[in-house]
Amino acid sequence: MAEDAHAGSDSRPTHSSERRCGTPSLFRYTWPGHDEAFVCVMHAGGLKRVADALGLHLQLVLLQGEQFENAPPCSQIVEKTR
Numbered sequence: 141m142a143e144d145a146h147a148g149s150d151s152r153p154t155h156s157s158e159r160r161c162g163t164p165s166l167f168r169y170t171w172p173g174h175d176e177a178f179v180c181v182m183h184a185g186g187l188k189r190v191a192d193a194l195g196l197h198l199q200l201v202l203l204q205g206e207q208f209e210n211a212p213p214c215s216q217i218v219e220k221t222r
């Protein structure tokens with residue numbers, strides 16, 4: 141039985157053409173000039189590659205303890221249905 145963690149993000153419906161990862165986040169990260177976001181271990185690697193390709197410094201911070209438990213799930217878009 142999964143309990144919803146209320147971490148400040150409500151689950152209002154977004155564009156139904158986008159499917160989000162939803163995997164529990166293991167890192168938080170910030171792009172220069174953007175708000176902090178959360179990402180799972182699988183997508184963290186991809187983000188890092190993108191950042192390297194763009195020459196940006198991506199700061200990935202491992203979530204621990206309460207931070208991990210309270211983090212919203214990974215919001216990376218994994219699929220766009222057409």
Ligand SMILES: [Zn+2]
Nearest residue numbers: 161180183214
């Ligand atoms: Zn993910």
